[in-house]
Amino acid sequence: MTEAHGIVIVGGGICGLATALALHRKGIASLVLEKSEVLRAEGAGIGVQANGWRALEQLGVAGELRKTAGLITSYHDVWLQGDKSTRDRYPVRTELRCLNRKDLIEALAKDLPAGAIRFGCRIAAVHEDPGGHGAAVLTMADGATIKAKVLIGCDGGTNSVVARYLGLPPVRTIPRLVLRGFTSYPHGHPFKNEFLRLRVGDFFIGRLTITDNLVHFFVTMPPPSPDAGLAGADLRDVRDLVLKELEEHQCPAEITEVVRGSDPESLNLVTKFWYRPPWEVALGGFQKGAVTVAGDAMHAMGPFIGQGGSAGLEDAVVLARTLARAAGGAGEGEDGEAAVGGAIGAYIRERRLRLVLLSLESYIMGVLLVRSPSPAVKLACMAVLVLLGSKSLRHANFDCGRL
Template identity: 30%
Template structure:
């Protein structure tokens, strides 16, 4: 069997890395997490968790706490800049089908709940983890039995393991986002507005605040001295609540990231006693809202396969066989979805897309979401006491 009290080093303390650490800790591993930032650089944003993400959190023992802190998404959908609906989200139908609604929560709160499930001293912030150093061991400490590389879209661990892989590429989209500084009056729990070359959306939170995001088709690396002023001008003629959300935001809270993805899939998520997880393994565009959910699936599956034994390399080979086909299929689907959203700019293409969405029965929309969100996690054995 895999060592009941083996040692694991997790490189990266984002959602995927923390979830992996929780799963390993719950199944008997001694875990250390290295995170180079004091706090991840996306904690000023929000996240929608589909049923597969919530089920993974249930398996990790933190699903109840996340539900208590989150806001279920029952109302909303997609619309045009002048407010005309394109499709409606039937959150109640999703809840009936999957047992849980999509939920919205600040990323910082999700990070906090995952950290609270780890023992004191497990997470070391302000420390950059190197794969070579981890495999050799640091100082008098022996090399760990397992290394989990969860170091994000620009993973140095991935580059070390697969030096011939081209790495992440720019998707053609850049995203600005923030959480409002105060509660905002909103008519929908979740909403996307699609215009030519741009998308604006929001996620409502339990405390009345909201996260908004603006996705633009733009060259990479462009930054603005006053991003809120740029967005007010760009979305000046779009229907509320766009202006209301921007007005409730402090300039210093706006985050700006270019969206990169792994277009070339990796040949494996494992090498020896190293497992790649989350964006390091399958960075995808956010068009399906599945990036974090897939990382959570990775974390639960990794812990379950290691608990099943018989040794680390065999368990990691099974992890790769389970996770690579599914996560890479979701990444491809997210890329296709992006081509039908804000990336469209030609009036004819936009008109055809809008007409097709308006004619699509609500059941078709629900089935499209179920295709990716209907996932059953493996059972994690309880930690040996």
């Protein structure tokens, strides 16, 4: 027996849950299929700038989330090169907070109706519904099938089955090691409410305050040799390795002590970044009938400008808005199907330029930070960043509009 549903969302990460919540707020039911057995919130903290907060406001969860994460009021940039060092502090001009990913995921999930998320449900393949009408048939890992009138792939950047169904090329990867985690300070941390960004050689390190008692950090470094045996290693051992490297590079105690004191349970390791290059975001076919993608499945962009998650929240608001218009304007049957197809087309048109600009900015930052470009390429990159308004964080001022 094939189950039949209206809107099916593959993936219960930030974007999938936000899309389900946005649809729910518009009175539209959906079913989220998530392969893990519980809500996943890996990666410790996530920086959310003003554009993300605007989307969270539309989703009705900004107020409660603001209570969990204090305002970050300044950037503190430190660059250490041998004996030389530069320090620069400047104010954050738009809203920036670092959320505990768990708080974000739980806030997005908690208002969904019972049964709206089905856990332990891995989609192995997507096929066109032989009955036509642009819908899709999903085959689960256990062989069962589900028919979806509308299918939204929010199944992440690394191996999205929905992106594959749409014919999108696999995302590209950059080998890079990132260790992330939380450090607790039961008696209050000694830091300002700032985002410390430290560059030491090939290391890029961040420290963001969340509350008076909780700090998020990340350490990004070139990947160690394959025989370093990181795959499946105890994350405490990875932390020791990272600390050893930081000390060898004379990284200041204001960072090493945070990493050393981190909660082992909160540690998370990423060994590569994944991204869809900006030209694929510009030209990608993100729709086949009533099937589309959102979040990293559509526009994975690496962490270089900290916008991947917020861009997924914006997708959710825009997609729910356009689908709600279609649901309000057309009835059942072929008219309804044409309206849904039109709504998805409108969503993609509305999002495309925004996502191309974000992907381009992130891609260029990646070239500058990871690839050691020639002076000419560096100059060209800097010129594009000026045009994109990167220094003034123009990307953070975006407003995806009302739900």
